Structure formats: C-alpha cells, structure tokens
Amino acid sequence: MNAVPDAILTLAANVRLAIFDVDGVLTNGQLLLGPQGEELKQFHVRDGHGLVMLRESGVTLAVITGRKSPVVAARMAELGIHFVYQGQRDKLQAFDALLAELKLSPAEVCYVGDDLPDLPVMKRVALSVAVADAHWAIAEAAVWRTSLPGGQGAVREVCELVMRARGTLAAQLAHYGAVA
Amino acid sequence: MNAVPDAILTLAANVRLAIFDVDGVLTNGQLLLGPQGEELKQFHVRDGHGLVMLRESGVTLAVITGRKSPVVAARMAELGIHFVYQGQRDKLQAFDALLAELKLSPAEVCYVGDDLPDLPVMKRVALSVAVADAHWAIAEAAVWRTSLPGGQGAVREVCELVMRARGTLAAQLAHYGAVA
Amino acid sequence: MNAVPDAILTLAANVRLAIFDVDGVLTNGQLLLGPQGEELKQFHVRDGHGLVMLRESGVTLAVITGRKSPVVAARMAELGIHFVYQGQRDKLQAFDALLAELKLSPAEVCYVGDDLPDLPVMKRVALSVAVADAHWAIAEAAVWRTSLPGGQGAVREVCELVMRARGTLAAQLAHYGAVA
Amino acid sequence: MNAVPDAILTLAANVRLAIFDVDGVLTNGQLLLGPQGEELKQFHVRDGHGLVMLRESGVTLAVITGRKSPVVAARMAELGIHFVYQGQRDKLQAFDALLAELKLSPAEVCYVGDDLPDLPVMKRVALSVAVADAHWAIAEAAVWRTSLPGGQGAVREVCELVMRARGTLAAQLAHYGAVA
Numbered sequence: 019m020n021a022v023p024d025a026i027l028t029l030a031a032n033v034r035l036a037i038f039d040v041d042g043v044l045t046n047g048q049l050l051l052g053p054q055g056e057e058l059k060q061f062h063v064r065d066g067h068g069l070v071m072l073r074e075s076g077v078t079l080a081v082i083t084g085r086k087s088p089v090v091a092a093r094m095a096e097l098g099i100h101f102v103y104q105g106q107r108d109k110l111q112a113f114d115a116l117l118a119e120l121k122l123s124p125a126e127v128c129y130v131g132d133d134l135p136d137l138p139v140m141k142r143v144a145l146s147v148a149v150a151d152a153h154w155a156i157a158e159a160a161v162w163r164t165s166l167p168g169g170q171g172a173v174r175e176v177c178e179l180v181m182r183a184r185g186t187l188a189a190q191l192a193h194y195g196a197v198a
Numbered sequence: 199m200n201a202v203p204d205a206i207l208t209l210a211a212n213v214r215l216a217i218f219d220v221d222g223v224l225t226n227g228q229l230l231l232g233p234q235g236e237e238l239k240q241f242h243v244r245d246g247h248g249l250v251m252l253r254e255s256g257v258t259l260a261v262i263t264g265r266k267s268p269v270v271a272a273r274m275a276e277l278g279i280h281f282v283y284q285g286q287r288d289k290l291q292a293f294d295a296l297l298a299e300l301k302l303s304p305a306e307v308c309y310v311g312d313d314l315p316d317l318p319v320m321k322r323v324a325l326s327v328a329v330a331d332a333h334w335a336i337a338e339a340a341v342w343r344t345s346l347p348g349g350q351g352a353v354r355e356v357c358e359l360v361m362r363a364r365g366t367l368a369a370q371l372a373h374y375g376a377v378a
Numbered sequence: 379m380n381a382v383p384d385a386i387l388t389l390a391a392n393v394r395l396a397i398f399d400v401d402g403v404l405t406n407g408q409l410l411l412g413p414q415g416e417e418l419k420q421f422h423v424r425d426g427h428g429l430v431m432l433r434e435s436g437v438t439l440a441v442i443t444g445r446k447s448p449v450v451a452a453r454m455a456e457l458g459i460h461f462v463y464q465g466q467r468d469k470l471q472a473f474d475a476l477l478a479e480l481k482l483s484p485a486e487v488c489y490v491g492d493d494l495p496d497l498p499v500m501k502r503v504a505l506s507v508a509v510a511d512a513h514w515a516i517a518e519a520a521v522w523r524t525s526l527p528g529g530q531g532a533v534r535e536v537c538e539l540v541m542r543a544r545g546t547l548a549a550q551l552a553h554y555g556a557v558a
Numbered sequence: 559m560n561a562v563p564d565a566i567l568t569l570a571a572n573v574r575l576a577i578f579d580v581d582g583v584l585t586n587g588q589l590l591l592g593p594q595g596e597e598l599k600q601f602h603v604r605d606g607h608g609l610v611m612l613r614e615s616g617v618t619l620a621v622i623t624g625r626k627s628p629v630v631a632a633r634m635a636e637l638g639i640h641f642v643y644q645g646q647r648d649k650l651q652a653f654d655a656l657l658a659e660l661k662l663s664p665a666e667v668c669y670v671g672d673d674l675p676d677l678p679v680m681k682r683v684a685l686s687v688a689v690a691d692a693h694w695a696i697a698e699a700a701v702w703r704t705s706l707p708g709g710q711g712a713v714r715e716v717c718e719l720v721m722r723a724r725g726t727l728a729a730q731l732a733h734y735g736a737v738a
Contacts, residue, residue: 047243047350048240048242048349049243050239050590051241051273052232052269052592053232053237053238053269055272056593057593058591058593060588060590060591061588061589062587063625063673064582064587064693067673067675085243087593089593089595092595093589093591135247138374138375141375153354155374155376170587193674194695195677196677196695196699197695221423227422227424228421229426230418231421231449232416232449233412233416233418235449265423313427314551314554315427315554317554333424339556401603402603407602407604408603409606410600412596413597415628415629445603492604493603493607494734494736495734497734515734515736
C-alpha cells in the first residue's frame with residue numbers, strides 16, 4: 019500500500035461511518051444515458067469488494083448523491099450499503115440526519131467526494147478524501163487524496179486505509195490468505 | 199486552476215453566450231450504438247455541474263450538433279441548456295440564427311469544438327476553444343485549448359474560465375463554501 | 379500532422395480502395411454484450427468524419443470483419459461505406475472477391491488491422507497499416523503504424539494520410555476553411 | 559513479445575489447464591448495470607482470439623467467477639471455454655472439483671486473477687498470474703504479472719506465454735503467416 023502519513027491514519031482510526039458520493043467517486047463520472055431516458059451506470063468490481071470488506075469489518079456505510087437512479091439502489095443493495103440517500107441537492111441535510119440517527123460525531127466520519135456539492139460535508143468531517151481526478155477545489159479541501167481516479171479503485175483505497183488504521187485489515191486479508 | 203493568459207481572460211470577460219458541440223466535446227467522441235439502431239451517450243457529471251453554474255451565473259448556453267438523438271435532447275433539458283440545435287450539417291446557419299435572435303455579436307460568444315465541422319463557427323467567435331484531444335486543425339485555429347479531453351472535463355474548464363473572467367466564479371464557489 | 383516518410387506517402391498516393399477491420403480498428407476492441415446476447419458497439423465520431431471525407435475524395439471504402447452484428451451494418455450504412463463483409467473467418471476470400479469486382483491490384487489498396495486474422499490481407503496490400511495498440515505481429519508486419527489506438531482516432535489518421543498523399547486533403551479541409 | 563524469465567517459461571511449459579477470473583481479468587473490472595438490473599459486460603476482441611488459439615493448441619480452458627450473469631455464459635460459449643463456474647463465493651471448491659475431474663495436478667495449472675478472492679487458488683497453482691492493474695496483494699503473490707491491464711490484453715499475453723512455453727505458438731502464428 020501507498021505510504022500514508024500518521025496524521026491521516028490517526029483520523030482514519032476513529033472512523034465508524036464512511037460516506038461516499040456516487041457519480042465521480044463510485045463511478046468514473048460518466049452518465050450513460052439510453053434512448054428512453056434510462057440511465058446505466060458502471061461500478062468497479064474491486065471497489066465493490068472493498069466496500070463489502072469494510073462493512074464486514076464493522077464500519078457503517080452510506081452514499082449521498084444528488085442524482086436519482088434505480089441502478090444505484092440495486093448496486094448499493096447488492097453491496098449491503100446501510101444508508102442510501104438519492105436526489106439530495108443539499109447533502110448536508112442527509113448528513114445531519116444520518117449522524118443524528120447513528121449518534122455519531124463528525125470526528126467519526128469519512129467522506130469521499132469529487133466535486134463542489136460534496137464540499138459542505140467534506141468541511142465537516144474529520145477524514146475528507148478527494149478522488150485522484152477530483153475538482154481542484156475538492157482536492158485542495160480534502161485532507162487526503164487517493165492515487166486512483168473515481169470508479170477505478172479510489173474507493174478501494176479508502177476502504178483499505180480505514181481498515182488498516184482501525185486494525186481490521188489484517189483479519190480481512192487473512193481470510194483470503196494474504197498478509198498486510 | 200491552470201494559468202490562463204490575460205488576453206484569453208479579456209475575451210472570456212465579454213462572453214454572454216457559450217456554444218458547445220456535442221460529440222467529442224460534451225462526450226468523449228464515442229458513439230455507442232445498440233442493436234435496434236438506438237444511440238446511447240455518455241456525458242460527464244462534472245461537465246454538467248459546470249454548465250449549471252455557468253447558466254446560473256447569467257450566461258446563455260447552446261449546443262449545435264451535426265447528429266440527432268433523443269438522448270441529447272433529454273440531457274440538455276436536464277441541464278437547462280437554453281438552445282439545442284441538432285442535425286445541423288452547416289453549423290453557421292444555426293449560429294447566425296442564434297446571434298440574430300439574441301441580438302449578440304460574435305465578440306460576445308464562446309464556442310467549444312473538436313473537429314472540422316466546428317471550424318467555420320470557431321473562426322467567427324472571439325473565444326474559440328479546442329478540447330485537449332481535438333483534431334489538429336481545430337487545435338491550431340482555436341485561441342485556447344483545454345487541458346482535459348472532451349467528455350472528461352474539458353467543458354467544465356471552459357465554464358470556469360468564463361465565470362472567472364466575468365467575475366462570477368467566486369459567488370458560485372462560495373455557494374459551496376469554496377474559495378476561488 | 380505527424381511526419382510521414384516519403385516512401386509511405388508514395389504508397390498512399392496509389393490508394394483507390396481502403397479496407398478496414400472493425401473490432402480493434404474502427405472500435406477500441408471492446409465487445410459490449412447485453413443480457414439477451416445483443417451486441418452494442420462504440421465508434422468514434424472523428425473516425426467517422428474521416429471516412430466520409432475519404433469517400434468524398436474518391437476512394438472506395440470497405441470493411442472486412444470476422445464477427446457479424448446489425449450495429450456494424452447500420453453504422454457503415456450511415457457513413458456510406460461501399461462494401462461491408464461481415465462474418466469472414468478467412469478475410470482473403472472477401473479481399474480477392476473485392477479486388478476482382480473492382481478490377482484493382484493490391485498496389486492500389488490500403489488495409490488497416492490490429493490482429494492476426496488481418497495479417498494475410500496485410501501481407502498482400504501495398505499500404506498495410508497497424509493501429510497503435512495492434513498485436514505485436516501486426517505492428518511488425520505493417521509498413522506504417524498510427525499514433526492513436528483503434529477506435530480512438532487511428533482510422534482518421536489513415537484517412538488523412540491517404541488524402542494528403544493523393545492531393546485531395548487540401549480540398550476537403552478548404553471546405554471547412556482549414557489549411558493543410 | 560516481452561522478455562519472460564526462464565523460470566516462468568518452465569512453469570508455463572507444464573500448463574494443461576488455464577483458469578481465468580472474469581471481472582477485472584477478462585473485463586476491465588467495470589460492472590455496467592442497466593435500469594432493470596440487467597448486467598452488460600465488455601470483453602476485448604484480442605483476448606478472445608488468444609483464448610481460441612490457446613484452446614486449439616490443446617490447453618483446457620476454464621473460468622471461475624464470484625458473480626453470475628447470462629452475458630458471461632454467452633461469451634464463454636462463443637469462445638469455446640470448456641468449463642464455466644459462476645456464482646462461486648469460494649473459488650477453491652470449483653478448483654478442486656475441476657482438477658479432480660480432469661485428473662490434473664496444480665503443477666499443470668495456470669490461474670489469472672486480479673483481487674483477493676483469487677488468492678486461495680493462486681497460492682495453489684504453479685503459474686499464478688496477476689493482471690497489470692491487480693490489487694497489490696495479488697501482484698505480490700503472483701509469480702508473473704502481465705504488462706497490460708485486465709480486459710485490455712492481459713489475457714492475450716497469458717495465452718501467448720503458455721503457447722510459447724509449450725512450443726505451440728509458432729504453429730498458431732504460422733496459420734496466419736506470422737513468425738514467432
């Protein structure tokens with residue numbers, strides 16, 4: 019794994035809730051539209067596996083997205099994502115509701131974003147992460163940037179960062195016979 | 199943001215109408231065709247957000263494309279693009295009609311293109327922009343080139359360039375808590 | 379345009395028939411399959427424009443492909459490709475039939491390929507071209523390689539190479555106000 | 559072809575069964591989902607041609623994948639893959655069954671993977687291969703890495719490596735008039 023500064027690992031060690039934007043974070047940002055107005059989406063298989071491991075390691079998972087699509091609901095259900103907020107023009111509202119419901123503080127939250135609508139939430143949480151190809155204002159505001167772009171492994175990096183910091187990565191890897 | 203020469207910012211400061219080609223500019227140039235002859239298209243989510251901000255900042259938006267597809271109509275409506283010209287073999291005709299309707303001069307127009315059919319309009323407008331992967335003749339003719347390719351952020355760059363030059367970028371960024 | 383050796387321009391000047399493989403040459407090689415076994419394909423808009431110009435400049439156009447798909451028939455018809463051979467396990471058979479029908483010699487033919495099934499035809503024609511990401515044996519056998527990969531501009535490069543060598547590029551460019 | 563160490567060629571010379579993961583190995587890892595929950599997949603045409611040649615050269619072919627999709631069944635049938643195991647949470651089970659049925663030892667098997675679920679099988683076989691963009695733990699565990707990413711030529715590289723080591727590549731190439 020890439021070298022991660024101790025300060026970031028300290029923030030990641032406190033994470034109990036990981037929130038992800040969808041378009042540009044769980045996807046590469048391409049909106050694939052069909053002739054009847056239907057929307058198709060591409061998710062990366064290795065990102066999905068990271069989310070499953072992070073969930074199994076005891077972290078609560080959520081997505082907050084401005085768009086609305088049945089494909090997102092289906093994929094998030096397949097991965098066992100606990101909370102799925104779609105059609106959120108103002109992401110802070112969903113964020114506040116979620117923290118209240120889970121009785122968590124922003125210090126226990128990681129948020130991964132790529133563009134301006136993610137910024138208000140990113141400024142609140144302790145571990146704000148920008149994907150490698152994020153908008154410049156997001157890259158500047160985040161405390162950590164992934165080395166891979168959105169939809170191409172960025173989410174997997176974050177999942178492993180959090181598990182490593184929390185001390186749960188070794189157990190997940192050991193399940194497959196791998197060593198951290 | 200990338201450094202932009204003052205001469206380009208001066209041209210961009212006058213823009214009241216921004217016109218975009220579709221295939222190769224708002225998309226990466228790939229025409230995705232299904233078995234019944236239907237066409238699917240991929241648009242980038244961060245380009246879309248740039249267009250919405252540019253529109254909200256007071257610039258009129260238009261697309262002029264040689265092809266014709268219901269997907270383009272749907273996506274442009276979703277983004278609130280004011281004028282959508284499809285099936286235009288000769289783009290100058292739509293361009294002239296649009297300027298007459300809006301009572302604008304070419305000095306107030308930005309056009310973003312990627313290939314030869316864009317050239318006649320690009321030679322007319324003050325701010326002609328080529329996407330990073332444009333045809334060589336377009337790259338040569340344009341007064342500015344984006345650093346990202348079509349369908350992968352080129353349009354977002356142009357939106358922010360125009361807003362910055364017009365002095366409206368800071369307000370758009372501030373809405374999300376970002377600083378220019 | 380890229381520098382092209384005089385020897386290649388001499389071969390290209392004689393071209394009266396340009397033949398293209400489909401998958402990996404007119405596309406990026408990805409076979410996109412849907413749940414009912416249907417096949418979707420992606421073609422690049424700038425490649426398409428090059429083919430239209432090459433046809434208008436007086437060169438006969440053909441594709442020879444091992445696969446078979448209604449999407450190919452539809453796109454080739456849209457571009458006005460004169461001869462479309464699908465489902466050709468042995469491409470030499472279609473090649474020989476085509477040359478006999480058109481009363482052309484191999485010295486008047488350009489063929490663009492990416493993989494081993496293209497090799498027998500490539501060894502026959504004067505101007506054999508490999509796309510930038512072709513199989514190593516094709517890259518070695520070809521007299522010229524494009525700088526762009528298949529489905530991403532390789533075909534456009536070949537179209538302009540042939541037009542330039544035949545002295546027809548300037549007229550095509552002039553139509554749009556561009557200079558060679 | 560790339561230089562391959564003699565030790566790898568020695569392992570490859572013994573291969574009588576080649577097993578491939580699907581997502582991330584035969585594809586680029588993108589799961590393309592439609593609005594009715596249907597899944598589309600992209601396979602590379604040059605990978606497909608490599609698999610056909612490897613099969614014709616006398617090697618038994620299999621895929622073992624954790625997901626389940628009719629598209630995989632259709633494409634694998636088109637390529638003549640002998641054994642297709644889908645929906646395998648534990649890949650070792652399918653692996654053990656396959657070796658028992660074929661009366662082969664792990665020393666006669668090549669496995670190509672990209673992520674942790676592939677690791678248990680990769681640790682068993684003699685020739686374990688990681689695609690160029692594999693997860694770091696897979697890249698570390700594999701005895702060989704391809705130079706191309708999954709879904710973009712990685713499988714073709716493995717097919718040619720095995721054929722070269724077994725002395726069957728020259729005959730396959732000669733069929734098309736190519737020289738090894």
